[in-house]
Amino acid sequence: MRKSTVNPLEQNEGAIRKPTPRSPALVVVILFACGIALDRFFSSRFDFWRWELLVFLELLLLIGWLILQRFQSQLALILLCGVISICGSIWHHWFWELIPPNHIRNFAGEEATPVRLEAIVVSEPTWKENQLPEFASAWPGSDRTIFPIQSEQLHLHDRTISVSGRIRLTVSGPLNGVQTGDRILVIGKMRNLQPNRNPGTYDFAEALRRDSVLTTLFCEHAEGVQVLKKADIHIVSWFHRCLDTVRIRIREVFQQTLPSESAAMANALILGDRTQLDDEVNTAFRRSGLMHLLSISGLHVALIGALAGWLACLLGGTSRSFNQFTLAGMTLAWILAEFRPPVFRAWLLGLMLFWSWTSFRKIRTVQALGLAGWICLIVNPSWLFDVGTQLSFLAIVAILGCWKWMPSLFRNQIETKLLTSESTSDSPSSIQRGFRHAIHFLKQTAIISLAITLFLLPILTAHFHLVSLAGIPATVLALPLLAIALPGLILTATIGFFSPAIASLIATPTHYILMLMSGLAELFSRGPLQWLPAGINFWIVACFCLLAGLLVFLPKQTGIPLKAGISTSWCLLLVIGLSPFPSSIFHQSLECRVLSVGHGNACLMRCPNGRIILFDAGSMENGRFASSAITASLSDLGCNRIDAIVISHTDTDHLNAIPFLMDEIPIHTIFLNPVGLNPRHPGLAAIVEKAGEHHINLRYLQPEDEIRLDKKVRISTRQCGSSPLSHLTSDNEHSIVMEVEYADRHLLFPADVSGDGQERLFEETSPGYDFLVAPHHGSIKDNTLDFSKWAGAENIVFSTGDENGQGYLTELYSPQQVLWTTAGAVRCRIDAQGHCTVEQWHRNQYWGIPLEN
Template sequence: MTISLSDDTLSSVVRRRAPGVPVVLAFVLGIVVDANVAAVGWWGWALSATALLFAGLMWWLHCSRLLTCCLLFVVVGVGAVRHHDVWFVGEPNDIGLFAQEQPRPARVVGTIAERPQLIREKDEESSRPWASRERSVLVIECRKLRDGDQWFDVTGGVRVDVSGLASKLRIGDEVELLGRLSLPDGPRNVGEFNFAEFLRKQGIHAVLRCRSLDAVQFLKRPDDLVSQTQRQRVAAREHCEQLLRDKLSSDTAPVAMALLLGSRSRMTSQQREAFVESGTMHVLAISGLNVAILAMFVGFVCRLLNLPRGLTAISIFALVGGYAAITDAGPPVVRSALLVFLATLAWPWDRPTNANNLLAFTALGVLWWNPTDTFNTGAQLSFLAVAVILWLSTRRGWQSVETQLKAEQDAAKLTAKTEAEVARELAERLPKTAIRKALLGGWSKLRDGTAVSFFVWLFSSVLIARQFHLVSPVGLLANLPLIPVATVTLCLGYSMLLVGFVSSTVAGWIAVPFEWSLRLMLWIVDVAAEFSCGHRYVPTPPMWWLVGAFVCLATLFWWMRGPLRRHLGWRAFWLWTAIGLVAPLWPREPQPLRVSVLSVGHGLSVLIESPSGRTLLYDGGMMGNGRRANDVVQQTLWHRGHSQLDGLVLSHADTDHVNGVAGLLRTLPVGRIFVSPQFVDWNQSEVRQVLDTAQHCRVPVRLTWQGDSFPLGDGIRCRVLHPTANEKLSPDNANSIVLLIEYAGRRFLLTGDLERDGLLRLLKSPPQQCDVLLSPHHGSLGANTTDLARWARPNWLIVSADRRANLATLRSRFGPDTTVLSTADRGAITFEIQADGRLTCETFRVSIANDEPVRE
């Protein structure tokens, strides 16, 4: 008897079980619970032991389903124990226990654990303008620490920052260092990158800063097999980098290093921004795409050489493993390489593989090695993208005709269908001519590529909007031509690197088409980035919306009956998206006026937020790297739900007050810029950059001077007290715009870098008693005089600086009625004024010194 297979029957036959999926989900659950709830580590052991006892009981009672649940609870406990051991439990002599927040002198002996990073900073990228533009970053595995006259045995990693290029040091070298030891610096503003947590995930609990190369003493270079292997690996990478620099142009070599080796430090800021805004940054990340293309490239070459499966698998193992080693075996490469290894293991024996199981056990291996990758956005995006692709491959509508017929042929083995009947059906459904077959194949690849690009973008855009505050729909179109171009580019690049170990001349021949393909890729990226509606920076989505969006999208995985356009989860997702867009427009309860002095080191950025949501920024810069000041302002705005600046006041033209403004203008809509007539000095590069960028972004610039007012609404009054319209004082600091903000009977006075003649002129005007005074010129004693203290009589004095100097003197000058706070130890300082005049102060960090407590 012949049995016909329906779609549902076929689906149930083809679908294989994936026991690895619930196992890894249980492991992740244990990690998440331990990270957010557990205060002690024994609970994981207790859960595993209890669940194991119940599992034995269920096995004895032959309750298979309850037995499975008990075993999954065992895995939950194991995940919790592993995370607790990595994150919370440390060695009793870990060097992090000796470090404090305040740096102190220390002498450390240890071994260089990673390849030294040699960094040559540009002037605009330097975070320390007074220091050397050349520095080295080392990761040291510590052995000894000297405290006073006594040496202690220690363990743990230390990140060392050395002024100068330590080009003679190699991985594995034993060194002795003299510097200032401290704990890694944590965030100082809302939404700021947590550098301390980033280092902690790598097992680094302290940082050491050395002023010069003389503070680094080489002791010995081990010659054991492990050290020699590590040095050979580093030498191979350096050879690849030098080959790319020699054979490619200065424009494409940095991109090639990022594409092939994962090193983006030599790319210009414009190139990085173009890849980010075009939605194509994933191309530069050494991830599954790179490793998969390398594995397919090696497999294709082996197939051309007619090599057996076993030798092909060995070749893939060797080259993928070597590539992972050359790229310093970063987490994305390890994830991708492990997935390729597991998939390739089945080839020599022609064993079937289950993609869901492969992905699950890859995730299990990665999370066992480092459980904190559970909270790594890069890891989440990587596994999410692969999961979406696997989901698409299981949907019958997205499979090619050949794939569907092959599935039916496999399923027919369970029925009375003969091979002749299956072959006849196959011949009837396949294209009859070569032209039709080529057209159908081309259309199938275009459809599949579009589907993969769309669904990967759709699922990942929620995470990207949350973490990176960016939505780039243009990436959907840009990735269609870019992925084939990037595939060819990667194959040419891999060929060039591989051949370069044998013949530099032949590698130079391959470099010619490699250069062309890189330029084509950059052209696609630039076109996509310049598309005006192609990307949008967005505020942080609320958590309730994120949870709802993922719930809607998750239904697409578990309920896939019927066409996608009629899918309930699909409709729910679009409805939920509309709710998320409308929610910010819903009337809100009245908010207080919020004035935040952001922590930007030696610089100034003050954000004013009105009760109705209008925003005004007073200055935006810091000494050295203006990109950090730009990031601090942006993250604060996005985390507080703002997507634009209604106004921007630039007090004067000093670098530490304006060098982050150009970046803000490129990423945020700005309503208007206010500057004084004295600001417009075309001989200053900072002024030219700000005004040129404002013109390019079509942001109007308005001149303002003494007597002007800024309308912010909600009863807020902003008055300019200084400077006058026609008189230019010397130096520029004396021309700083002094802004008085009044609301509900409270007063804030923002003074920029006011000093000397400008300060004397202000003090001649009627006294302005204020609640909060921004200390002029970062707490300088020359600007913060006793005359100013008597003139303003502030309740609060806020210093925006990168160190705590002068605070004691300032307290004595302003008297006991004035609370003096500094962003150097408090982080961002925020004042809120309610409509009834109540004023409260909140600091982002608790002071590290014994200052007086914060009071209202």
């Protein structure tokens, strides 16, 4: 018998403990991000949070860390974490809050003022078509040219001042002959960007501020822009000029070789420019959960890089050339997308991974992700609050967690099939192998799409007020189409530089693929897999974040029962927090919100039992904006449907948001005023058409009718006509006047009632109103001393975009509280005991005590 020998080195190999891999970059970026978030919260609410305090805290913590690192290592580590966090606060405060004295923002106000300004063009002008339907605005819309400029000199009537800071310039109509780097003179109206005036809506001012734009300038005609000097030729201006030329040429190629809808999709996929997309296409991709395919991001960068690497393989290149071609493709995608944050993140991550492969120095993916995140926050700390950046990074985290927790799903099944095929005499044919790989790819895509969708749902809900599970099957079907469409578009753009006729041969099949993607988006946008979320509780979000962290950071060796328990708890929290069932039934109070929609009315009221009624919904400026404000507030109230809408009369600023709402939110009944119905009114015609499409009830209100939504709340018509009138020039006089009574409190919504309509109101005794939306948006003509005495209101809200006449109206209703929606939305809350509180949405984005107007 042969005696085996054992090498002592091999015997002790298993006893050697491998060092635990660390990811310090991930910890640093988390601490740095916490400091940024801390500064954003405190600087907007407390005056003591200043630059000097942050520097003092940083020095104090740094000195403490230097002293304690030799004696108390654990305490020194805590101080080091504080140093990193405060460093993030200092960097964000310097970027976000500190504005130099000569900044253009200091010479502009909330109201538009005429100016003459010299500036440098920062990037190429973008053409934006007006896509609002006729009923959406009381004023005719126009196409616009938009681009950023760097302010240089402000010409006042008596002197010229050197200024700094970026401005967003909007010119009505086309503007030709202006290029990047040109020095221009602009004559227009300038104003500072205003903060969000409604909770939950898209904050346009904050989005532009992330690009260091605090002011806007509007020019009514192209003649108001004069080129003083063409751009000087140097390396930077030459690069920007070449980039603009390439982007313009790519647009021209797409316009020449593709139909308009496909050309707009091509611009979005290759250049990241979605300005030409039709609103219906945008809505379909958003509701179907496919917007991430249409918005250029890390996915597109990875696909373009993979295509470049595949080209290197076809040319017979080595692994080094494969890496170089892939990185070059990713860099090209980043440059063409104008250095957008999600693309920048993907490029950084790819750069680090390729560096580790080419230098043979192993770097963990989590470490590379942390480094990429930290560099992004150094470049622009406000990117932390950008939804695109958030979704981009969290999607990568979800993919890493998916691969980490389910490795067998991505490896063992394929290995088993290969072993089975090798053990049999009949090896699979190339068709069978291709079919198996296709099935495997679709399965991976489905699982990864599910993981990403579930992981990103809270952020998608908070920003877009939509839960769309349709994105999971839609992505599985659309992703292969995107993988085919991208190389087709790249080839079309490349060949089209030299011969658009030859490029059209490739563009034609690519067009059908894009149309198939659009058809999938349209198909999945209509169905039961998307709904308006009914809000989400803070504690549910906190528990979700904890479980998500466990999913990502627990080791691979975690047992299957614990994995299943965490995953199940995660899904249960999502179901509870984002269910289609309203959470407002747990709020036993009545809440009414008068939203800030410019010159218009949008009064949203939630009954104690959670049911919703909307008194008018329109805006003189933009009905789509009013619709988004209503949708955001509806979700914020914990509701996801509207039980009743009352249209007081057929004026544009009282109804033009309703057609948009009908496409987004389940609505049960719309109550109409029988007086003054005009079937030729564009807004009313759109309402009637969409009511038929969505099976929404249309009913006439009659005098003394009651709308029964809650047995504790009395909603009645204080005044209403009974039949149409002939030769009616204005139906303001016959506006429906609605009254609400709850817990011995009274609210009045008189719409635009005026003249004889008010006289009819005076014939009955007023109970004295606790909350009143002033008639006709605060018109001096319709807010008289007689009406003020009759109403006897304690709180009066003026739903107007015009602050003229504030002095008269304040004196008229004195000493009662007078509020204007120009300062922010107003809400009135009444509990079961009849306690009434009135708050206003502050410019720092929270509800609080109304400020002095």
